[in-house]
Each structure stands twice: as C-alpha cells, then as structure tokens.
Amino acid sequence: MVELIHRSPDIYKIDVPLTGNPLKNLNCYVIKDGGESAVIDTGFRTEECWQALKGGLSEIGVSPEHTKLLVTHLHSDHIGLAGYFNYPDTTIYMGKVEYEYYRRMKEGDLMGRIDQQYRLEGFPEDELQDAIKTNPASIYLPDATFPVTTLQEGDTVTVGGTTLTAIFMPGHTPGQMIFYIADKKIMFLADHLLFDITPNITKWSGIDDSLRQYMNNLERLLDFDVDLPLPAHRNLSNKTLEDRVAEILAHHAVRLNQILKVLEKQPGATGYEVAGGLTWSMRGRAWKDAPNRQKWFAVGETLAHIEYLMAENKVCRVKKERNGKMIHTYELV
Ligand SMILES: [Zn+2]
Incomplete structure (x- = not known):
C-alpha cells in the first residue's frame, strides 16, 4: 500500500508488512523531487517485505538501481534489504557510528559477546539458544555488509531541491540517524x-547507560521545529511531539520505579529475574510462557533501566557464583 502524504517535495509512505512481529509494519518513506528520489529504510530481508517494497517503489516510478537509500539504524526491519540497493548508480547512506557497530556485529565477535552478557544476567541457556535461533533482530539482517557513504551530525543529502539533514540520535541503537527537512519542518x-x-531501549555491548542517552535525545527532539513528524512504525499522529515525548519519559519513570520495587522484594535477583517480575505486554501471556525471543528483548530493556539506576546510585551489582557460574545480581543501595 502506497500513500502520498506530502506534496512539494512529494513524500510517499510504503506500508511494508512485518508479519508475525509485534511491530506490525515498517513505514518506508520515499522522497521525490526534481527527478531524483531517496528511500528511507527497507523492512526485513524476507520475500514478503521485498515484494511490498519493490511493488511500492515501482508504483511511484522509483528503481532500487537509481536512487539514494538512507538507512536510519542497524535493526533488521530497517536495514534488512539494503543489500538489494547495492548498484553503481545508487548510494547507500548510513550514520558512521551505526555502520561501524553494524560491521562489528556482522564481521566481529560482537554477537558472541552479547550472548555472553545475557548468560551473565541469568538467562537460561536453553532459552537463550532458542531466542538466538528465532530472533528476527539477527536472522533478517542483510547476509553481508555493503558499501555505504557514512554520515555524521549535520551532514546533508540532497534530493532535487530538497535537503535532508542527518541528526545523530543514539539511544535506541548506538548511532541512530534521523533526518530533517528544515525548511518544510518535516522530521x-x-x-x-x-x-x-x-x-525498545536495550543494553548494547560496550555502551553505558543507553537509556539516559535515549532520554536526553528524546528531549533534544524538542529543539527542532516540526510540523510533520514521521515515525517508522504504525500510525502517524495528530499528537504533538511535546505530548508524546512527555508520555515516553513517564513510561520509563514508571518502569524505573517498578524495578526498585522488584529489588525491594527480591534482593539479589538477576537481570532475568527482575525482568520476570515486571509487567510486559505479552499478549496476555505470563512471563514463563512468553516466547524466548520476547524475553530476550525484555531482559535487554530491563538491563538498560538497571544501568540507569546504577548510575543514579540507587542499585548496585553484586557478582556471585551460582551453580558453578559467575552471574550478576542486583540490590538496592
Ligand atoms: Zn529499531
């Protein structure tokens, strides 16, 4: 499904379905101006996503062989099909920090280190193995790296007479880039x-306190004058950015408090056990019945919040041996 959502420059939204995933869809945006085009994000590396994306692009006369592809971040629902744009007449753009992290994920030992981190936080091995096997975050990534032009804060990409400015907004991932058309107030x-x-805010290997970084950058969003905010999933909204930023900050404040309550009742809990004591929207399922990959995301999110509380000196980490293995446990300070 393709929808024209703005004129001059023409901006289209292609609905790329993410079947079976709680995110439901990806909003792929296409900007057309003066005979040029740019595509923002792609969907998973699956046949279903590719057909939806390719069909949408051809409907509006854009070819993956002659365009610009802007990849906002390394998650598979955004970068998955980027390799399908690897043509001499197409430039793929990505934030420098994000691209370097992505390369370490694909070519280095980063994934192994992330798995090890989950073991330390008490994630049971059988559940971890199942989560790794079924995790869309890794199985739908591109099968190889591809050449990109890297971007840093303030760099611009032009599409005909339209200028997109890259804004560095890490937090959700180590180096997510968002894009701003300043004269049209489109973000x-x-x-x-x-x-x-x-x-989702998670614990990234080698990065401290991603939640704080995220919350600071959420507030930074309000420094920009925005009339048309365009999110990458689900519905556009009439809500103002100010209202939504306040709601998300409140959500994290509630979660931080819940963690303190769990640790009050269960001092010495692992990250996995703290996550199990929180409330999640798991479509009505109890924690023990939740799919392992959802537990994997929930534990990552819990760890990001625990790190925030550790930086506030409200929670401390105690390393312990349990069943012959070293694990991290947490206590109130
Ligand atoms: Zn993402």
Missing part, C-alpha cells in the same frame, strides 16, 4: 519516537 523519526508503541 523522519526512525525509531527514536513512535506514537503507538514505546521504542
């Missing part, structure tokens, strides 16, 4: 701010 938000769901 392509990627997953930095979504209207119907709260973006």
Whole structure:
C-alpha cells in the first residue's frame, strides 16, 4: 500500500508488512523531487517485505538501481534489504557510528559477546539458544555488509531541491540517524519516537547507560521545529511531539520505579529475574510462557533501566557464583 502524504517535495509512505512481529509494519518513506528520489529504510530481508517494497517503489516510478537509500539504524526491519540497493548508480547512506557497530556485529565477535552478557544476567541457556535461533533482530539482517557513504551530525543529502539533514540520535541503537527537512519542518523519526508503541531501549555491548542517552535525545527532539513528524512504525499522529515525548519519559519513570520495587522484594535477583517480575505486554501471556525471543528483548530493556539506576546510585551489582557460574545480581543501595 502506497500513500502520498506530502506534496512539494512529494513524500510517499510504503506500508511494508512485518508479519508475525509485534511491530506490525515498517513505514518506508520515499522522497521525490526534481527527478531524483531517496528511500528511507527497507523492512526485513524476507520475500514478503521485498515484494511490498519493490511493488511500492515501482508504483511511484522509483528503481532500487537509481536512487539514494538512507538507512536510519542497524535493526533488521530497517536495514534488512539494503543489500538489494547495492548498484553503481545508487548510494547507500548510513550514520558512521551505526555502520561501524553494524560491521562489528556482522564481521566481529560482537554477537558472541552479547550472548555472553545475557548468560551473565541469568538467562537460561536453553532459552537463550532458542531466542538466538528465532530472533528476527539477527536472522533478517542483510547476509553481508555493503558499501555505504557514512554520515555524521549535520551532514546533508540532497534530493532535487530538497535537503535532508542527518541528526545523530543514539539511544535506541548506538548511532541512530534521523533526518530533517528544515525548511518544510518535516522530521523522519526512525525509531527514536513512535506514537503507538514505546521504542525498545536495550543494553548494547560496550555502551553505558543507553537509556539516559535515549532520554536526553528524546528531549533534544524538542529543539527542532516540526510540523510533520514521521515515525517508522504504525500510525502517524495528530499528537504533538511535546505530548508524546512527555508520555515516553513517564513510561520509563514508571518502569524505573517498578524495578526498585522488584529489588525491594527480591534482593539479589538477576537481570532475568527482575525482568520476570515486571509487567510486559505479552499478549496476555505470563512471563514463563512468553516466547524466548520476547524475553530476550525484555531482559535487554530491563538491563538498560538497571544501568540507569546504577548510575543514579540507587542499585548496585553484586557478582556471585551460582551453580558453578559467575552471574550478576542486583540490590538496592
Ligand atoms: Zn529499531
């Protein structure tokens, strides 16, 4: 499904379905101006996503062989099909920090280190193995790296007479870039701010306190004059950015408090056990019956919040041996 959502420059939204995933869809945005085009994000590396994207692009006369592809971040629902744009007449753009992290995920030992981190937080091995096997975050990534032109804060990409400015907004991922058309007050938000769901904030290997970084950058969004905020998933909204930023900050404040309550009752809990004591929208399922990949995301999110509380000196980490293995446990300070 393709929808024209803005004229001059013409901006289209292609609905790319993410079947079976709680995110439901990806909003792929296409900007056309003066015979040029740019595509923002792609969907998973699956046949279903590719057919939806390719069909949408051809409907509006854009070919993956002659365009610009802007990848906002390394999540598979955004970068998955980027390799399908690897043509001499198409430039793929990505934030420098994000691209370097992505390369380490694909070519280095980063994924192994992330798995090890989950073991340390008490994630049971059988559940971890199942989560790794079924995790869309890794199985729908591109099968190889591809050449990109890297962007840093303030760099611009032009599409005919339209200028897109890259804004560095890490937090959701180590180096997510969002894009701003300043003279039209249009912001392509990627997953930095979504209207119907709260973006997942997780613990990234080698990065401290991603939640604080995220919350600071959420407030930074309000420095920009935005009339048309365009999120990467689900519905556009009539809600103002100010209202939505306040709601998301309140959501994290509630979650931080819940964690303190769990640790009050269960001092010495692992990250996995803290996550199990929180309330999640798991479509009505109890924690023990939740799919392992959802537990994986929930534990990552819990760890990001625990790190925030550790930086506030409200929670401390105690390393312990349990069943012959070293694990992290947490206590109130
Ligand atoms: Zn994402």
